[in-house]
Amino acid sequence: MTTSVIGFPRIGENRELKFNTEKYFRNEITQDELFAQAAELRLKHWKLLQEAGVDYVPSNDFSFYDTTLDTALLFNIIPQKAAALKLSPLDKYFALARGYQGEKGDIKALPMKKWFNTNYHYLVPQFDKTTQVKLTGNKIFAEFQEAAAAGISTRPVLVGPYTLLSLSEFADGVKPEDFISQITAAYAEVFEKLNKLGASWLQLDEPSLVKDMSAQDRALFNKIYETLLTKKGQLKILLQTYFGDVRDNYTDLVKLDFDGLGLDFIEGRKTLELVKSGFPDGKILFAGIINGKNIWRNNYEQSLNIIHQLPAKHIVLSTSCSLLHVPFSVANEDFKPEIKAHFAFAKEKLDELGELSSILEGKAAELLVKNQHLFTGNRIKSNQALKEKIANLTEDSFIRTPEFSKREAIQKKEFKLPLLPTTTIGSFPQTREVKKTRARFKRHELGQKEYDSFIAGKIDEWLKWQEEIGLDVLVHGEFERNDMVEYFGQNLSGYLFSKNGWVQSYGTRGVKPPIIWGDVTRQKPITIKWSKYAQDQTDKIVKGMLTGPVTILNWSFPREDIPVRESTLQIALAIQEEVLDLEGNGIRVIQIDEAALREKLPLRKSDWYSEYLDWAIPAFRLVHSKVKPETQIHTHMCYSEFTDIIPAIDNMDADVISFEASRSNLEILDELQAKHFQTEVGPGVYDIHSPRVPSIEEIKNAIHKILQKVPEHKVWINPDCGLKTRGERETKASLENLTSAAKEIRKELEDGER
Known part of the structure; x- marks a missing residue:
């Protein structure tokens, strides 16, 4: 053979x-x-x-x-x-x-x-x-x-x-x-x-x-x-x-x-x-x-x-x-x-x-x-309490109230953001200094106090800069995080982490997917410490940043001994606890990234709902179903073809969704318009996976194109993905151009109304 x-x-x-x-x-x-x-x-x-x-x-x-x-x-x-x-x-x-x-x-x-x-x-x-x-x-x-x-x-x-x-x-x-x-x-x-x-x-x-x-x-x-x-x-x-x-x-x-x-x-x-x-x-x-x-x-x-x-x-x-x-x-x-x-x-x-x-x-x-x-007997002991919790979920467990249109009005009144609010997707450049310091802390060469002082300093530095250029909704930069999935997995039971398990994602970019070994529960608060710290440093809104359950599942090596739906619901319940903790600590905007939602979609449309969307979308809804109307839920998706699942994405019932759109020339806008998309949107106005810096005029052209397809009161202005892989110079130059472009378009709109 x-x-x-x-x-x-x-x-x-x-x-x-x-x-x-x-x-x-x-x-x-x-x-x-x-x-x-x-x-x-x-x-x-x-x-x-x-x-x-x-x-x-x-x-x-x-x-x-x-x-x-x-x-x-x-x-x-x-x-x-x-x-x-x-x-x-x-x-x-x-x-x-x-x-x-x-x-x-x-x-x-x-x-x-x-x-x-x-x-x-x-x-x-x-x-x-x-x-x-x-x-x-x-x-x-x-x-x-x-x-x-x-x-x-x-x-x-x-x-x-x-x-x-x-x-x-x-x-x-x-x-x-x-x-x-x-x-x-x-x-x-x-x-x-x-x-x-x-x-x-x-x-x-x-x-x-x-x-x-x-x-x-x-x-x-x-x-x-x-x-x-x-x-x-x-x-x-x-x-x-x-x-x-x-x-x-x-x-x-x-x-x-x-x-x-x-x-x-x-x-x-x-x-x-x-x-x-x-x-x-x-x-x-x-x-x-x-x-x-x-x-x-x-x-x-x-x-x-x-x-x-x-x-x-x-x-x-x-x-x-x-x-x-x-x-x-x-x-x-x-x-x-x-x-x-x-x-x-x-x-x-x-x-x-x-x-x-x-x-x-x-x-x-x-x-x-x-x-x-290897396949005889039970590899792990099941968490019976978690099984019962999942079994007791009802239809109402996946529904947020009130409906989106009412929440949208409440949030507009609550936040008083300008037209075309500007923000970023979450992370800022992970420089050699950041990676080196995090590695030293992991090896116990750096004490907790010294490490915390370093992270706080980076957050302070980037919050001040965001305020200076005029971003409307800020982020803390995620300097404490190695990876958007691994960071969460390290604080969840049931996960294992490889030392050298790198897999190519694109070009020179590698990821190290964690392994789901057993049942997943939240062991302790994950993001509260630094999200609360960042919000306490500024009067502007700072987004809490989480990774959604479907992406955590899809960017891990999943178990093969239970259905992926069950694994995803376990993760969703864990992230739900984190969402409610963020809200309880004064975080008013929470982004729950589902970058990989499209990734495990069956390749045949006839299997989309029966094998995937019928549990993937509810899993996301479960995460945010209990938050207050005043709490604004964002999500982000990138580098997939989303046009064919726009109704399913709208059904996630987030308040704002940002898409990768720059490399695809904003093609998704036609489908948003055709499907009467209700959620507010932030189509990425420039490509972060390239070191080139977009000009103000280039970003303005992208915004004009967006406004031809999406009502201006529904539009957010942001890059198309997180910025941790970029250098500081091009990141700052690009975001300065982004905020300048948004301000110029706002003035054009205001002058037009006069």
């Missing part, structure tokens, strides 16, 4: 790629040095997979920023303004990812969106009338040859043409169908070059097939591949899917001339049923049986039960998706052995593939016995 991996974490065991790339951004190393370090990292990973016994080792799954962006550049899909920049190819690449502002030009970064139902972000390719799709890049070939030179045979990986088109944005006057012949010819040229280089396989990733497909979508897919597969020559093509099942076009896939089909048996609810309905003898089934998105050990008995039902004659054991979405290795953690035994990170998942293969070959029955010990 052979084994395969769809992709492997590219940031490195110790986040080498992140640190090296950031050194390049700071001009501390040269381009050649960065390339050499990247090559060293790739070779290390290829050897690791080879030594683990993986038969199909991927190449071209490496990226300095994002593989979708890599694919766009491979095929010359570059906006004209970026193409004209007089920069090196690498710097042009980073300009598209991060934006660029300097003597050689000024461009915004490409839009950034969540990669299907994960916390990874991809850069959105842009097509317009000038786009000419053609093979101009060399990365996929260079990395294949690089591995071959080291004696390692790899299977190159590439985003497939259908997914590339389905994830892209198209300017007015162009549509995906316009590029079929160009894109088919470009991919055919990839086939030709890989054939000449001696590649045996090419993996084409087509995760868009697990989403709802219309007859038009199926026709587009078939038109591309019916032509493309005639060009493959000796090259074998693996059509790889993940994150769900391919129920809409399974019959097409088995008929087309693919040599292998990669199917997800973890998230694909109908995958087993589809394969049992018939699988061609001439194709290889790459069975995604090892969960690439969660960190729990595989239950071998359950996996074997699935495998034994498969009718395919040729089966390759595989991961359900790229291992990009899990940390590198459990070996780097300090968990107790009895806890560590339950976890498998990327490296351990390679071992699981090998062990399953050995068991299937009848060589390792003892491994099956050892594995089953």
